[in-house]
Structures are given as structure tokens and as C-alpha cells.
Amino acid sequence: MEKLEVEKIISQMTLEEKARSVVGVGLPGLFGNPHSRVQGAAGETHPIPRLGIPSAVLSDGPAGLRINPTREGDEKTYHATAFPIETMLASTWNREVLEEVGRAIGEEVREYGVDILLAPAMNIHRNPLCGRNFEYYSEDPLLTGEMAASFVRGVQSQGVGACLKHFAANNQETNRMIIDTIVSERALREIYLKGFEIAVKKSKPWAIMSAYNKLNGKYCSQNQWLLTKVLREEWGFEGFVMTDWYAGDDPVEQMNAGNDLIMPGKAYQINPKRKDEVEEIVNAVKDGRLNEEVLNRNVKNVLRVLLNSPSFKGYEYTNKPDLEGHAKIAYRAGVEGAVLLKNDNALPIREDARIAIFGVGQIETVKGGTGSGDTHPRYVISILEGLKEKNLKIDEELAKVYEDYIREMRGKEEYKIRRTFFGTPIVPKLPEDFLSIESLEEVASRNDVGVIVISRISGEGYDRKPDKGDFYLSDDEYRLIEKVSQAFRARGKKVIVLLNIGGPIEVVSWRSLVDGILVVWQAGQEAGRIIADLLIGKVNPSGKLPTTFPKNYLDIPSWNFPGEPKDNPRKVVYDEGIYVGYRYYDTFNVEPAYEFGFGLSYTTFDYRDLKIVKTENSVKISFTIVNSGKFPGKEVAQVYVRAPKGAIDKPLQELKGFHKTRLLNPGESENVEVEIDLRELSSFNCGRWLLEKGEYEVRAGASSRDIRLTGIFTIDKEEKYYP
Numbered sequence: 161m162e163k164l165e166v167e168k169i170i171s172q173m174t175l176e177e178k179a180r181s182v183v184g185v186g187l188p189g190l191f192g193n194p195h196s197r198v199q200g201a202a203g204e205t206h207p208i209p210r211l212g213i214p215s216a217v218l219s220d221g222p223a224g225l226r227i228n229p230t231r232e233g234d235e236k237t238y239h240a241t242a243f244p245i246e247t248m249l250a251s252t253w254n255r256e257v258l259e260e261v262g263r264a265i266g267e268e269v270r271e272y273g274v275d276i277l278l279a280p281a282m283n284i285h286r287n288p289l290c291g292r293n294f295e296y297y298s299e300d301p302l303l304t305g306e307m308a309a310s311f312v313r314g315v316q317s318q319g320v321g322a323c324l325k326h327f328a329a330n331n332q333e334t335n336r337m338i339i340d341t342i343v344s345e346r347a348l349r350e351i352y353l354k355g356f357e358i359a360v361k362k363s364k365p366w367a368i369m370s371a372y373n374k375l376n377g378k379y380c381s382q383n384q385w386l387l388t389k390v391l392r393e394e395w396g397f398e399g400f401v402m403t404d405w406y407a408g409d410d411p412v413e414q415m416n417a418g419n420d421l422i423m424p425g426k427a428y429q430i431n432p433k434r435k436d437e438v439e440e441i442v443n444a445v446k447d448g449r450l451n452e453e454v455l456n457r458n459v460k461n462v463l464r465v466l467l468n469s470p471s472f473k474g475y476e477y478t479n480k481p482d483l484e485g486h487a488k489i490a491y492r493a494g495v496e497g498a499v500l501l502k503n504d505n506a507l508p509i510r511e512d513a514r515i516a517i518f519g520v521g522q523i524e525t526v527k528g529g530t531g532s533g534d535t536h537p538r539y540v541i542s543i544l545e546g547l548k549e550k551n552l553k554i555d556e557e558l559a560k561v562y563e564d565y566i567r568e569m570r571g572k573e574e575y576k577i578r579r580t581f582f583g584t585p586i587v588p589k590l591p592e593d594f595l596s597i598e599s600l601e602e603v604a605s606r607n608d609v610g611v612i613v614i615s616r617i618s619g620e621g622y623d624r625k626p627d628k629g630d631f632y633l634s635d636d637e638y639r640l641i642e643k644v645s646q647a648f649r650a651r652g653k654k655v656i657v658l659l660n661i662g663g664p665i666e667v668v669s670w671r672s673l674v675d676g677i678l679v680v681w682q683a684g685q686e687a688g689r690i691i692a693d694l695l696i697g698k699v700n701p702s703g704k705l706p707t708t709f710p711k712n713y714l715d716i717p718s719w720n721f722p723g724e725p726k727d728n729p730r731k732v733v734y735d736e737g738i739y740v741g742y743r744y745y746d747t748f749n750v751e752p753a754y755e756f757g758f759g760l761s762y763t764t765f766d767y768r769d770l771k772i773v774k775t776e777n778s779v780k781i782s783f784t785i786v787n788s789g790k791f792p793g794k795e796v797a798q799v800y801v802r803a804p805k806g807a808i809d810k811p812l813q814e815l816k817g818f819h820k821t822r823l824l825n826p827g828e829s830e831n832v833e834v835e836i837d838l839r840e841l842s843s844f845n846c847g848r849w850l851l852e853k854g855e856y857e858v859r860a861g862a863s864s865r866d867i868r869l870t871g872i873f874t875i876d877k878e879e880k881y882y883p
């Protein structure tokens with residue numbers, strides 16, 4: 161019925177109307193374009209009233225719906241919930257959490273009149289400095305794909321669409337619109353495409369966004385191999401492909417490659433050299449550069465999806481999503497995503513302990529990154545507010561010193577918070593080492609524990625730096641930690657660092673100065689509440705790292721990031737191939753500060769009774785996890801597989817399955833079952849997937865370097881699978 165309906169509509173369209181159906185209306189609210197009916201939405205498709213086709217509204221993003229919270233001449237507000245950043249969501253390793261967050265965001269999308277959410281973002285953490293890593297899940301494609309699939313299922317259960325992005329190999333911000341990513345087909349298929357493949361197959365997303373960059377010489381949005389051969393023919397994708405905003409340089413090639421929709425439209429508004437896409441498509445059909453059948457196909461792909469959207473169904477949205485309920489979901493996701501890196505009897509803190517909090521981030525807590533992944537919630541609970549709300553014994557005098565300091569400094573020209581043209585906040589870092597030794601001594605003597613907040617922010621359009629103040633602590637941050645450490649430890653008191661960050665920083669040079677380190681990521685609007693409950697042990701941390709914390713920036717495998725020539729890169733060669741993240745550190749014996757999959761708990765877990773059963777097409781692995789400590793908690797069990805030495809070069813091990821337990825009370829246990837399709841053990845070699853014969857080792861454990869159970873199964877016969 162739908163198919164017929166779409167075909168009927170297309171048969172009634174003029175050429176001009178067809179061209180308009182595959183191009184957006186221009187960036188809403190800017191360059192003289194009218195605002196979208198949902199102000200702050202990123203884009204809108206063309207309506208064709210003559211045929212009863214309304215426009216559809218597309219809006220970011222991964223940590224929650226990004227729309228303007230207020231509208232001119234309108235008293236009402238349109239806040240959306242700020243959820244934890246994707247890296248924190250991935251740190252939960254909990255598919256149910258991702259689905260629940262997806263459902264909540266999906267409801268906000270629908271009730272605010274949006275049709276498609278421009279998320280999840282799912283590029284791989286190739287290098288810790290990619291400015292948008294906070295918007296991405298992990299260095300590992302399986303974890304990425306599984307998290308994305310659950311999120312998409314949640315979003316789409318609400319009758320709106322999700323859009324996977326940025327397809328593919330968009331792993332840096334430096335020159336992102338022109339950079340040429342040179343990468344082997346093996347690394348592409350095993351690392352950079354794999355997560356997308358999992359999400360496409362498991363969750364049937366309505367849309368996918370082609371990336372800005374070139375892939376092996378061709379813009380992703382103009383890359384037929386990527387968008388048609390791999391995505392549609394091999395994986396069976398049934399949604400539509402849209403460009404990233406202003407991506408590529410040739411609308412006709414985009415149409416031919418299988419990029420169905422060009423967004424946001426009117427590229428000439430930002431670059432006078434660019435053509436009007438609608439005109440260009442019409443001309444190309446007329447002069448034979450574009451076959452009208454190809455255009456019809458693209459129109460069909462777009463319309464088939466949009467027919468099911470709320471706008472097309474005339475859904476009457478309320479502008480009243482359940483923000484109260486969603487705040488609770490944001491909280492639940494956050495408490496599962498914090499990662500405890502170090503704990504020398506420092507945590508949890510007793511509820512009656514007197515707590516001194518240091519660091520500007522206790523007040524200016526960073527809720528998420530900047531750019532299209534930003535959100536506009538009703539409020540953000542800072543760390544200080546979160547602790548106060550719990551009636552914990554905060555050193556009020558010290559808190560006041562920080563409040564006054566921040567107010568005074570932000571009044572100075574050089575530290576004023578500014579905004580870019582697109583509204584992105586620029587927040588100059590305030591010096592952290594401003595307390596005298598005497599006052600620190602006093603604070604240490606009147607409190608039981610010291611907590612220091614270290615914050616970072618990054619965002620769209622620029623990469624982080626391998627320098628002090630970013631990947632490394634700034635000198636003043638280091639001095640603050642050192643001085644607080646001296647004052648508190650001299651009195652037998654503990655010091656805890658909270659890392660309010662969007663991606664790894666260096667920790668080795670300072671971690672011995674403190675007794676506890678908790679990565680609280682950028683936890684969204686509920687940040688302070690989440691952190692307070694973790695600190696006092698109301699909730700036991702159960703997050704694990706989805707990305708390695710290297711000891712030193714120079715240890716990372718993607719040494720040539722962000723490409724060459726260094727001052728203005730045009731090309732980036734992925735020399736490291738498949739050796740990304742732990743695949744590199746494990747195989748080449750480079751010891752990280754904290755490995756992939758690592759995370760402590762206030763309790764301990766035992767792993768028992770590994771069983772491996774091989775069937776014709778899969779291997780079934782089961783084992784038991786017991787809470788062997790004194791605190792209720794959840795464990796993330798990981799299953800890695802080590803392949804035999806054969807013809808293909810293999811990493812030491814690869815993640816092939818994982819499971820997060822329910823909350824286990826002390827002494828309680830849960831049986832874990834993980835099934836691995838044998839195809840997932842193959843490697844891409846000479847144009848096909850090859851499963852080599854030999855002995856495979858199953859390695860189940862609490863992190864990639866804390867393997868608790870091992871066992872063997874054998875593949876007797878080599879298999880080849882063609883894509």
C-alpha cells in the first residue's frame with residue numbers, strides 16, 4: 161500500500177518537485193530562511209502542498225533533543241532533557257539503559273513536533289583527541305553497534321526516526337569537510353563500518369547521515385561503493401541517506417551515489433561557489449547527467465520513510481513531553497555510566513563526613529560538549545548543588561570562596577564567557593591554583609575528605625590538543641592536586657578526584673597523589689545528583705571504560721592524527737589499520753593507564769564455571785558471576801576471543817560479547833550467556849570474510865586485562881563468507 165502510494169505521488173510530481181523532495185529548505189532561521197516550525201531544529205524538508213506533502217523536521221542530537229528553549233514573542237519554554245554524553249552512556253554497557261534513554265528522547269522528539277532525531281553518532285574513538293569523541297560511544301565497534309542499536313530501537317518505538325551518523329570514518333574535526341581518510345578495506349570493514357552494520361541490521365534506522373570527509377579519495381556523500389554497494393546491497397538498509405550539513409561538492413554525484421537527501425539545502429548561502437542544488441538536479445536531468453529513474457529512486461527512499469513520520473500523519477504534538485520522568489531516566493543512565501578508576505579505601509564517603517570541594521568545575525560543572533551535540537535543558541545540577549541537595553556536610557566557607565572567585569574572574573574581560581555566531585559557548589579556563597597554603601591547611605584540618613573536580617570541554621569543529629590544559633593537566637591544576645594532597649594526607653585524610661571530562665586525559669603523573677578517582681564524564685542535567693549518590697555509596701559505580709586511557713599521548717597508535725601536512729591537513733592515513741585502541745595496546749604490549757573495559761566497584765565479583773558449547777554456526781558461552789563482596793552492585797562481564805595464528809594477522813584478542821548483570825546483593829549470583837555467531841570471528845581478507853581453522857581461546861573477564869576464565873574451542877574447517 162505504502163509502495164503504491166509513494167509511486168502514485170511520484171508519478172504526479174513535476175521534475176522541479178522531485179528535485180525539491182531531495183533537498184532541504186536551507187538552514188532554518190539563518191541567512192534569511194524562515195525559522196523551522198520547531199525553532200532551533202537543524203533542518204527541514206520541502207513541503208509540496210499541492211500533493212499533500214508536509215515538511216519533515218530534523219533535529220540533533222546524541223545527548224538529547226537540541227531545539228531552542230525559548231521563541232521570540234512566545235512566553236512558553238521548550239526545554240529538552242540533557243542526558244549524559246554518549247561516551248558515558250556506553251560506559252554503562254547496558255543495552256536496556258540505552259533503549260530507555262532512546263525512548264525518552266524519542267518522546268521529546270515527537271512531542272516537540274520533530275520527525276527525525278539526528279543521532280546516534282557512532283564514529284570510532286580512533287584518537288582520544290577527536291573533539292567530538294564525547295558524542296561517540298567507543299573505540300570498539302561491537303560495543304558501538306550494540307549501544308546504537310538499542311538506542312535506535314528506543315527512539316523509533318516512539319513513532320519517530322533515528323539517524324545513524326557520520327557514515328563513515330569521520331574520526332576527527334580538523335578539516336573535517338575536506339579531509340581525505342585513507343584506510344584499508346579490512347580496517348574499514350572490521351573497525352569503522354562494523355558498528356554501523358550492527359545497528360543497521362539490528363535496529364532498522366529510518367536514516368543514515370553520510371559523513372563530511374572523503375573516504376579513500378571520494379566524499380562519503382558521493383561514494384557509491386559506501387552508500388549503495390555496502391549499505392544497501394550488502395546490509396539491506398531500507399531507510400534513506402542524508403548528507404551531513406553542506407557536505408560534499410557535487411549534488412549530481414550525490415544523487416547517483418545513493419545519497420537520497422541533501423541537507424540543509426541552499427549551500428550557496430555559505431559558499432558563493434556552490435550551486436543551488438534544486439536547480440542543479442533539474443538541469444542534470446535535462447541534460448542527461450542524471451537519469452530521472454535515479455532521482456525517482458531517491459525520492460522514493462525519502463518519501464517511503466517520511467510517510468510514517470508524525471508530520472505526514474498530522475500528529476498533534478503537545479509541546480509537553482514528560483520532562484520530570486525523563487530527568488529520572490537521565491539520572492539512572494548517569495549513575496550506571498560513571499567509572500571508578502582508583503579507590504584506596506577512599507570511597508564511598510560516609511554520609512556524615514565533612515567534605516571540602518575544590519575546583520571550578522564544582523560550580524561550572526560541564527554537562528556535555530559543544531556544537532550540534534549540545535542541549536538546552538531546564539537546569540543543570542552542578543556538583544556542588546548535588547552534594548548540598550543531599551544535605552551532605554559541605555565546607556560552605558570554601559564553597560563561598562569558589563563562588564566569589566568565579567564571579568569575580570568571569571567579570572574580567574579575558575575570562576568572560578562568549579558565544580560564537582552559532583551560539584557555541586567559549587569558556588576560558590580559570591586558573592585553579594589560587595588558594596594559599598595556609599587556607600588549604602585550615603580547610604584540611606576542619607574537613608574529613610578533600611574532593612577535587614577537574615573539568616574539560618570540547619566540541620564540534622575543533623580537536624583537542626595533546627598539551628597541558630587539555631590532554632595533560634595544566635600546571636595550576638597539577639599544583640592544586642599536589643597542595644590539597646599534601647594538606648589532607650598529612651592529616652591522614654583522603655583525597656578524591658572527579659574527572660568531569662568528555663574523553664581520556666593523562667592520569668599517571670598525578671594519580672599517586674590521590675586516593676580515589678571517579679570518571680563522572682559529562683553527565684547531563686542531573687550531573688550533581690548522580691555524583692553525590694555515587695560518592696556516598698547510595699549507588700555503587702558499575703561503569704566500565706569504553707575507551708582506553710593511555711599513559712601518555714605518545715603511546716597512541718594513530719600517531720599521524722590529524723593528518724598531513726601537519727599545519728593544514730588534507731589527508732589522513734590510517735596506518736595503524738585494525739590496531740585501534742586495545743587491539744593495539746594488547747597486541748604490541750603497550751601498557752595503558754587504565755585499559756578498555758576497566759572499572760572498579762565498591763564490591764567484588766567472582767567468575768565461575770565457564771562452559772563453551774559449539775554449534776554449527778555459533779559458539780555459546782556461559783559462566784556465573786557472584787557478588788563476593790559486601791556491597792550490592794552490578795558487573796559488566798566481557799567476553800574476548802583470541803584467534804589462532806594463521807594466515808591473517810590478528811589482534812591479541814577482540815571483544816565478541818558482553819553482559820551487564822542485574823543488581824546483585826552480596827552472595828547473589830547470575831548466570832551469563834553470550835552467543836557468538838562464527839562469522840563474527842572472521843577477518844576481512846582479499847575481498848571476503850575468512851574464518852580460519854584452529855583453536856580459539858574464549859577469555860571472559862572484568863576488563864580487557866582482567867581475564868578471569870579461559871577455555872578453548874576448535875574450528876575444524878576454514879570458511880569464507882562473501883559480503
Ligand code: BGC
Pocket residue numbers: 202220278325404405532
Ligand atoms: C554535524 C551533524 C549535525 C548537523 C546538523 C553538522 O555540523 O556534523 O552531526 O547533525 O550539523 O546540526
